[in-house]
Amino acid sequence: MSENRNAYIAAIIYAFVIGLSFMFVKVTLTVASPIDILAHRFTFAFIGIVIIMVMTKNKLIMNMQDLLKILPLAILYPIAFFTFQVLGLAKISSSEAGIIQATIPIFTLALAGLLLKEKATRGQLVSVSLSVLGVIYLLMMNGANTTTGNVIGSGFILLSAIATSLYNIFARGLTKKYSLLALTYVMTLCGFVIFNGMALGSHMMNGTLNEFFKPLTHAHFVFAILYLGILSSLGTSYLSNYALSKLEASKMSVFSNFATLITILAGVLFLQEDFHLYHLI
Numbered sequence: 001m002s003e004n005r006n007a008y009i010a011a012i013i014y015a016f017v018i019g020l021s022f023m024f025v026k027v028t029l030t031v032a033s034p035i036d037i038l039a040h041r042f043t044f045a046f047i048g049i050v051i052i053m054v055m056t057k058n059k060l061i062m063n064m065q066d067l068l069k070i071l072p073l074a075i076l077y078p079i080a081f082f083t084f085q086v087l088g089l090a091k092i093s094s095s096e097a098g099i100i101q102a103t104i105p106i107f108t109l110a111l112a113g114l115l116l117k118e119k120a121t122r123g124q125l126v127s128v129s130l131s132v133l134g135v136i137y138l139l140m141m142n143g144a145n146t147t148t149g150n151v152i153g154s155g156f157i158l159l160s161a162i163a164t165s166l167y168n169i170f171a172r173g174l175t176k177k178y179s180l181l182a183l184t185y186v187m188t189l190c191g192f193v194i195f196n197g198m199a200l201g202s203h204m205m206n207g208t209l210n211e212f213f214k215p216l217t218h219a220h221f222v223f224a225i226l227y228l229g230i231l232s233s234l235g236t237s238y239l240s241n242y243a244l245s246k247l248e249a250s251k252m253s254v255f256s257n258f259a260t261l262i263t264i265l266a267g268v269l270f271l272q273e274d275f276h277l278y279h280l281i
Helices: 002-028 034-055 064-089 094-101 104-116 122-145 148-177 180-206 209-217 219-246 249-253 256-270
Strands: none
Touching: 002 064, 002 094, 002 219, 002 256, 034 064, 034 180, 034 209, 034 219, 064 094, 064 148, 064 180, 064 219, 094 148, 094 256, 104 122, 104 148, 104 249, 104 256, 148 180, 148 219, 148 249, 180 209, 180 219, 209 219, 219 249
């Protein structure tokens, strides 16, 4: 019972941190490109996990086979999730992104039934159906009232939700085979290598390497990237892995709706984003 309670606490903290992360991504987008943000974000996350490993004197013993098993998980989260998230947030408000992110339970419930044979209750099916209708309504209103860029941004956030749903599914099995720290380390390392490789490679080709480090001269960028790197990347990887080691994928995914609430409140209160009647509906 206490293990389940701890898993729910971890899921709530995870949702709260993810909910606020949309606001901090919007802050970083004012001074850096999406790929540079991801590179800096995972640099700080990787430094954080290395410090934790040194302080806890934890030794990771892994072979190539183990890495190949964890790699698909890392591709889904953090790589695909955060890439689609930051690309989407470059085009739509954090409030709208948070609402679309609420589709995670829909995809997770469907995929959990297909791949994990987790059976949904009638209440879950009714609730998910309402969520589907809500998201379709929001996307229709966005299409009617905004530009092509907003529709593309909504599409990117939808892809990030699908990536998270698949992660929820595949992480269930791996959390029982590998330690939480090992999974978090490999996931963070993959994000660090891939995003820095892409960002530095692009700047070197264009001869703009000095622009890669320029955002770090802005205090608000450094504060936001520390939040995104340490709490939102490193912290959420560990918390979600822990929660998924105790809870069904469909139950874990429901906490994304709490994240949506936090995202909307943060966007309206701190970023002065518009909030219309159709958002509330």
